[in-house]
Amino acid sequence: MKAIVCGAGIAGTALAWHLERAGWDVEMVERAPAFRESGYMIDFYGPGLEAAGRMGLRPRLEEVRHPVHEIGYVDGSGRQTSRLAVKAGFAEVVSLLRGDLARVLAEQVRAPVRYGTTVAAVRQDDEGVEVELTDGTRHEADLLVGADGVHSRVRELVFGPEERFVRYLGHHVAAYVVEDEDLSRRVGARYRMLTVPHLMAGAYAVGENRLALLFLRHxxxxxxxxxxxxxxxEHFGQLGWILPEVLGGCPQPPELYYDQVTQVEAPSWSSGRVVLLGDACQAVSLFAGHGASLAVAAAWVLAGELRAASSGDLSPALDRYAARMRPVVADVQSFGRRFLPWMAPSSRLRITARDWLLRLASLPGADRLFMNSLSPGGHRLIT
Ligand SMILES: Cc1cc2nc3c(=O)[nH]c(=O)nc-3n(C[C@H](O)[C@H](O)[C@H](O)COP(=O)(O)OP(=O)(O)OC[C@H]3O[C@@H](n4cnc5c(N)ncnc54)[C@H](O)[C@@H]3O)c2cc1C
Known part of the structure; x- marks a missing residue:
């Protein structure tokens, strides 16, 4: 059996890992000109972390993780307004750069990646799928996987235009990593955030000389x-704290990640021999904080269903994959929409209420309940 996987990100690479081990021949197609190092910090936990453990990836994840010992808020002068210590006994979270998670997965995948190209056309019948790439080559396979993110090209070609599937959550997000030993030491392994109505900026140290930055704007x-x-x-440069310094060296894309904050709700996740995976069909947004975890879990579920399938008609396996994933994704998406007003509060009153909540949550006993409530379901996916 042969699969073409469009998108060598978290979901696509995790699926390639499984399919290769099940004896499939896998080819990957990636729009970026080379492996994507850049990115942002993610908290990796829940079903994705469980799956990664079963895949034997934990030792490598331990090597590339950057533990966070505290989360909290500061004002424009850098004064702390609320904080919560991250302790043992909370739901386990591995904080790491998105690029490092992608690399840990890719290190164990042999499938060739065609960089700098994408899918131009797709034709399929009962016997197989033919994929034409923008580099002019044509490839035949048993399955085409659209793991090409929120703005999926495969979804557009096979299922319809983006606006049918994307729910805009009213915010823009930006992230980048700067090299700065002094700033990295000042911020430390603590996730520090500054909020004013409709704006949030966050920072934390990545090792000893880098700082990961996140910006959210209504x-x-x-x-x-x-x-x-x-x-x-323009929007964050006057807010104080470390922002004038870090924004002075703000790169342009692709080193700067900048996009709309969206969720993806696709009524159908497969059509014949084409299936969607990861953010392409189930983006939950950074408000829900679970996207990478669900991407790795979805690859686990899809690969499991494909292993159990007979070689001819893949449709029942693809239907079972979607049926198992959808309820969990819907739960996490709903959690993300509820969490949204607290991440980038719309008024000073809400910001004050959020600070008080965090102070209450830092009381012994309440802290564990609070932190674990940020990690909705999904463990049942990995069986
Ligand atoms: C700022 C931010 C913070 C986040 N924080 C967290 C977090 O704390 N925890 C968490 O679990 N998740 C988090 N997420 C979500 C997480 O990053 C995504 O859900 C996850 O990366 C999805 O994996 P994916 O492989 O589906 O998509 P991606 O990782 O986006 O990979 C898609 C791949 O497809 C490629 N591609 C795109 N278009 C094409 C095309 N036309 N042709 C070929 N290739 C293409 C891309 O270059 C990329 O390599 C965060 C997201 C953001 C933006």
Whole structure:
């Protein structure tokens, strides 16, 4: 059996890992010109971490993780307004760069990746699927997997235009990593955030000389600005704390990640021999904080169903995969929409309420309940 996987990100690479071990021949297609190192910090936990453990990836994840010992808020002068210590006994979280998670998965995958290309056309019948790439080559396979993220090209070609599937959550998000030993020491292994109504900026140290930055801004217009770095400087440059310094060196894409915050709700996850995987069909958004975990879990579930399938008709396996994933994804998406008003509060009153909540949550006993409530379901996926 042969699969073409479009998108060599978290979901696509995790699926390639499984399919190769099940004897499939796998080819990957990636739009980026080379392996994507850049990115942002993610908290990896829940079913994805469970799956990664069963895949034998925990030792490598331990090597690349950057533990966070505290989360808290500061004001424009850098003064701390609320904090919560992260302790043993909370739901286990591995904090790491998205690129490092992708690399840990990719290290154990042999499938060739065609960088700098994407899918131009798809034709399929009962016997197989033919994929034409933008580099002019044609490839035949038993299955085409669209693991190409929120703005999936495979989804557009096979299922319809993006606006049918994407729910805009009214915010823009940006992230990048800067090299700065002094700032990294000042912020330390503590996730520090500054919020004013409709804006949030967060930072934490990645090792000894890097700092990961995250920016969130309420914006009714989903269109991404022509100069995202200038837009960040305009909106966040006057807020104080470390922001004028870090924004002075703000890179442009691709080192700067900048996008709309969206969720993806696709009525159908497969059509014949084409299946969607990861953010392409189940994006939960950073408000839910579970996307990478669910991407790795979905690859586990899809691979399991494909292993159990007879070689001819893959449709029942693809249907079972979607039926197992959908309820968990819907739960996490709903959690993300409920969490949204607390991540980038819309008023000073809400910001004060959030600080009080965090102070209450830091009381002994309440801290564990609070932290574990941020980790909705999904463990039952990995059986
Ligand atoms: C700022 C931010 C913070 C986040 N924090 C967390 C967190 O704390 N915890 C968590 O679990 N999740 C988090 N997420 C979500 C998580 O990053 C995603 O859900 C996860 O990366 C999804 O994996 P994926 O493989 O489906 O998509 P991606 O990781 O986006 O990979 C898609 C791949 O497809 C490629 N591609 C795109 N278009 C094409 C095309 N046309 N042709 C070929 N290739 C293409 C891309 O270059 C990429 O390599 C966060 C997301 C953001 C933006």
């Amino acid at each position: 914006e009714p217009d989903p269109a991404v600005p022509a100069d995202p770095a200038a837009s960040l400087r």
